[in-house]
């Protein structure tokens with residue numbers, strides 16, 4: 001039996017993969033990070049320089065009319081998957097291969113639960129700053145209230161406040177970071193997480209079937225899966241054309257589940273055919289995306305797609321994101337089913353705990369984090 005300590009920061013978060021011992025802290029100098037909600041309260045017409053992106057990074061903002069229908073993210077009907085509908089499994093496989101993203105409707109999660117988590121998340125972000133700062137995200141760490149993925153004083157900041165918690169396995173939890181207000185916050189997070197976990201296992205089963213694998217292959221492989229939740233709050237910004245809500249990245253998970261709060265503006269954009277495509281939310285649907293783990297396991301057949309969030313001039317936006325990943329003890333690499341002479345092995349084998357440590361100790365920068373696992377091919381030009 002392995003005993004894993006309670007982990008409070010990113011160095012401790014991933015124990016040494018061999019000894020499972022925590023590795024010592026390292027101070028990270030990130031400079032002053034303005035709280036964007038507080039900045040917004042002063043309604044500045046200019047945004048602080050630290051949020052202003054270089055020209056090449058500035059967003060293209062959603063235009064009217066909206067993009068044509070063939071650029072709409074696929075919609076998967078979970079009630080059909082539940083009945084074992086082969087056509088829907090095929091649609092899911094196509095969505096994973098061609099988009100890396102899809103929206104799930106009829107997901108069987110109580111809409112009242114989605115509404116409750118949304119309301120409680122919003123209530124949390126609306127608390128006074130001093131209250132939220134009782135659960136601080138320490139510099140360089142990813143849990144608590146603040147800005148994650150900031151590692152230097154000159155790094156540009158996202159126009160976003162985050163609140164994140166590690167949920168499973170138990171050792172990821174830091175009880176000091178679980179808010180006492182709003183009331184029922186913690187119980188609702190627990191209930192929500194159980195439902196999302198079920199959805200993830202079900203989707204992984206259908207993803208496996210769509211790949212001609214056994215339905216339980218991922219569940220068996222993942223061991224005691226890692227699960228984390230992050231609430232992202234994007235206040236309105238007077239210059240959304242200059243800032244990013246969330247920097248471009250792919251998710252280091254196997255699957256990510258994104259709930260976009262009702263009534264919010266379009267904010268999520270995914271990189272498709274080298275163009276940033278805004279995603280129109282479908283009411284009550286959940287957005288699912290393929291993370292780096294599935295890209296590696298399928299040897300790149302299914303890819304984790306780069307995405308980002310943009311801010312809006314007048315409206316705020318709230319998203320609730322679940323990251324679902326294998327146990328940190330699991331060794332990953334392309335499955336033999338996806339490697340042959342036409343599909344050479346593109347990723348090395350590695351320990352997911354090591355990948356996680358690498359992921360959370362580097363800034364979000366497109367798909368750069370996955371270089372950790374890529375086998376570098378020689379450039380013959």
Ligand SMILES: COC(=O)C(/C=C/C1=C(C)CCCC1(C)C)=C/O[C@H]1C=C(C)C(=O)O1
Pocket residue numbers: 013142143148164165166167172226227228229230249250251252253254323324325326355356357359360
């Ligand atoms: C953008 O992706 C993330 O923020 C993220 C972080 C997840 C985590 C927490 C918020 C707290 C507990 C640790 C954990 C790293 C899971 C993505 O999660 C992915 C990335 C890796 C790697 C992973 O295992 O899940």
Ligand SMILES: O=C(O)CCC(=O)C(=O)O
Pocket residue numbers: 230232246251258267268269307308309319321
């Ligand atoms: O808020 C969003 O739409 C995107 C969130 C996201 O990509 C993330 O938290 O990893």
Ligand SMILES: [Fe+2]
Pocket residue numbers: 249250251256307
């Ligand atoms: Fe993401």
